[in-house]
Amino acid sequence: MCGITGIFDTRDRRDIDGAVLQRMNDSQFHRGPDEGSVHVEPGLGFGHRRLSIIDIATGQQPLFNEDGSVVVVFNGEIYNYQQLIPELQAGGHVFRTKSDTEVIVHAWEQWGEACVERFRGMFAFALWDRHRQTLFLARDRLGVKPLHYALLDDGRLLFGSELKSLLAYTDGRGGLRRDLDPLAIEEYFALGYVAEPRTVFRQALKLPPAHTLAIRRGQPLPAPKAYWDVRFTLDNPIGLDDACAELQQRLAESVRLRMISEVPLGAFLSGGVDSSAVVATMAGLSREPVNTCSIAFDDPTYNESEFAQMVANRYRTHHRVETVRSDDFDLIDTLATLYDEPYADSSAMPTYRVCQLARKHVTVALSGDGGDESFAGYRRYRLHLMEERMRAALPLAIRQPVFGLLGRVYPKADWAPRVLRAKTTFEGMARTSVEAYFHSVSILRGPMRERLFSPRFKALLGGYDALQVFERHAARHADLSGTDDPLALVQYLDLKTYLVGDINTKVDRASMAHSLEVREPLMDHPLVEWLATLPMSLKVRGSEGKLLLKKAMEPLLPAEVLYRPKMGFAVPLDRWFRGPLKQRVKDAVLGERLAATGWFDRKYLEHLVSAHQNGTRDYSSPLWSLLMFEAFLRQVVDGRKAAAPQVHEEATPA
Incomplete structure (x- = not known):
């Protein structure tokens, strides 16, 4: 397990500042405290922090092929590397180490971009092929290992395991713009995380799981390419x-x-x-x-x-x-x-x-x-299947007006026995399957986000709704699977969203x-x-x-x-926010930092705090999301303000 980072000049072979690359690499010291190395050549710089796990003696990175024309930095593990080595040796490749990292460079030489299809493991890597003038980025199938990248205005491309390595880039001409992406913030308050491929910063992206990105110097940045997906067929006759x-x-x-x-x-x-x-x-x-x-x-x-x-x-x-x-x-x-x-x-x-x-x-x-x-295993799957049986009994044209009205007028009853908490069920019945599942997993559901955001922020969204993340994946699932099984749909959605993000x-x-x-x-x-x-x-x-x-x-x-009830890895937010963190929540949610953005409705923030703290509603999850957003603004945005270049006013917290 390691941390990788780098700089690539997509236009030319301009010099790479070794000190800047070293700073980017050092920002991820925690990911690999055992060793740290950088490689610089015209128009390219690779950095690597190593946590030594396999081939401790000779597995250092960046790692090269026999003639030095291919170099890789790699985070993760290729679990089937021992099976791939003999196959590659039979193809004429010479190994100098016993590491899974060296398998990557030889697999690239042997199979090109298709090499990732041969790997079994968790990985994110960057590979430079000097002969082909190509930078190749790849991420594992289920998104266990992260990889972020950003194309700067001057044509330099940055990449790194964590965003902090991209934020550490500054060379006197600028760096990653710190203006925040309103669409990412809509996703965050809906889901509790920013969904792939966005990051919270407009200029930076996450490479999606099971995708590669091949960038040839002198050519425009292409779109990432998928190399795998999970196909729910449900056709195995096994008992x-x-x-x-x-x-x-x-x-x-x-x-x-x-x-x-x-x-x-x-x-x-x-x-x-x-x-x-x-x-x-x-x-x-x-x-x-x-x-x-x-x-x-x-x-x-x-x-x-x-x-x-x-x-x-x-x-x-x-x-x-x-x-x-x-x-x-x-x-x-x-x-x-x-x-x-x-x-x-x-x-x-x-x-x-x-x-x-x-x-x-x-x-x-x-x-x-x-x-x-x-x-x-999630309880929400069984609730979704129950709702799906009810939705199947009535067409959407009937369900939408009838249950939509019931959902609006039925009181929210967090305090009541579950059998009496019908508001969520009514709301779910008025929606499509994808809308209902998205609604059920949202931290702040659509009506709450409508009240949370100010008119200024809604204008920035331009009608965007985080539901579109789920709809995009649902469309892909429909193309792949050929089944309308409701459980398969929500499992696929979670594999693409919740599991990764x-x-x-x-x-x-x-x-x-x-x-x-x-x-x-x-x-x-x-x-x-x-x-x-x-x-x-x-x-x-x-x-x-x-x-x-x-x-x-x-x-x-x-x-x-x-066979006991699932408990989960939870913490007592509801009690914290009415007790030891009562004042901290109030200071954060109603304080100057959130107010300075101009993105939130003050009266609704006051309602969330007062209704939770007087015990009439449980708003612990929305309040936690606001608390963490305020901490992000202070610790990440404000903490780097001195190093930040000019940014777009309309999307940057004041």
């Missing part, structure tokens, strides 16, 4: 028993590949089904006890540590537990600088803490991330802040592809989600772990 046996084999293979390491290795163990399945599989493959780490909470409402301990006891793991106090909210400003753009998943705090704990004992940790998306972003930044590599066996792309062929009946049955994984793990895990 439950056979599917359980095959899943056990596939999971064992995925875990085994991710246990290759020359440094101490362990796993996160939350006590949930996914991480417990990974640990149980690791234990079956390891001669030594597995190192496991858990976070306990002093608030029993959020504490799963007893279930993690059950699994640890069963497999006699070297288990470490640290208790996080329920008032552990000191990370707000830290998180703002960590993510470089607004990010509103409050579980980033316990994730940061468990990575901090794990790094005391291991350098690599396996996690259970990705299981809910592929195995259909929220989960993978959270884990990458939190782990890299502590120089910890996290590997995700449940995101192995052959496993994801196979699961996408299985019928819905193997994933959700009645009120039980994640059916196949639970059945497959019954011989290996306690029923108390497999």
